[in-house]
Amino acid sequence: xxxxxxxxxxxxxxxxxxxxxxxxxxxxxxxxxxxxxxxxxxxxxxxxxxxxxxxxxxxxxxxxxxxxxxxxxxxxxxxxxxxxxxxxxxxxxxxxxxxxxxxxxxxxxxxx
Amino acid sequence: xxxxxxxxxxxxxxxxxxxxxxxxxxxxxxxxxxxxxxxxxxxxxxxxxxxxxxxxxxxxxxxxxxxxxxxxxxxxxxxxxxxxxxxxxxxxxxxxxxxxxxxxxxxxxx
Numbered sequence: 438x439x440x441x442x443x444x445x446x447x448x449x450x451x452x453x454x455x456x457x458x459x460x461x462x463x464x465x466x467x468x469x470x471x472x473x474x475x476x477x478x479x480x481x482x483x484x485x486x487x488x489x490x491x492x493x494x495x496x497x498x499x500x501x502x503x504x505x506x507x508x509x510x511x512x513x514x515x516x517x518x519x520x521x522x523x524x525x526x527x528x529x530x531x532x533x534x535x536x537x538x539x540x541x542x543x544x545x546x547x548x549x
Numbered sequence: 550x551x552x553x554x555x556x557x558x559x560x561x562x563x564x565x566x567x568x569x570x571x572x573x574x575x576x577x578x579x580x581x582x583x584x585x586x587x588x589x590x591x592x593x594x595x596x597x598x599x600x601x602x603x604x605x606x607x608x609x610x611x612x613x614x615x616x617x618x619x620x621x622x623x624x625x626x627x628x629x630x631x632x633x634x635x636x637x638x639x640x641x642x643x644x645x646x647x648x649x650x651x652x653x654x655x656x657x658x659x
Contacts, residue, residue: 479652534644535581535641537595537598540594543591543592
């Protein structure tokens with residue numbers, strides 16, 4: 438998985454609770470991304486980062502926030518989890534903005 | 550209409566057969582084309598990356614891009630049971646944003 442780890446790998450949480458997912462990379466790549474994958478929708482970009490403290494929204498960013506205080510770590514936070522955020526979340530990294538993206542192993546999140 | 554259309558399958562073939570996977574797209578500005586393989590409960594793994602029309606080979610895999618028809622294909626020769634996975638096409642305008650197909654599930658029967 439190209440030196441990418443995600444934690445936790447599985448999480449069950451209740452509606453209304455905050456949740457933070459962590460992506461850690463050892464490749465020193467500048468760009469990092471958070472996607473969600475749902476049946477029938479494929480992979481959709483939530484947020485991305487183009488450097489430390491530099492982030493921007495993707496196509497499905499409502500209800501999510503991100504932070505990147507170090508090159509190697511990119512955090513995704515659900516401030517108040519909802520059942521519609523039940524999904525598999527993938528982190529990805531790339532060396533260049535138009536380059537190939539490499540994905541982590543994923544986090545399976547269930548919101549009850 | 551989705552930007553990228555991909556038949557979800559499922560596709561089942563006998564071992565040794567050629568697997569043919571396709572995606573069509575609507576935005577003629579797409580410049581970069583990728584194929585990912587995703588095993589069950591794993592992250593997508595980059596298989597092929599190309600930015601020009603024509604064919605690109607890598608071992609048993611051939612990626613084909615036809616920009617005039619807005620159509621890309623992935624061929625897997627001499628398929629093996631280990632090729633059983635979901636295959637995702639993805640494309641980019643030339644920036645960070647990738648547009649993915651929904652994925653085609655392939656089973657190679659031993």
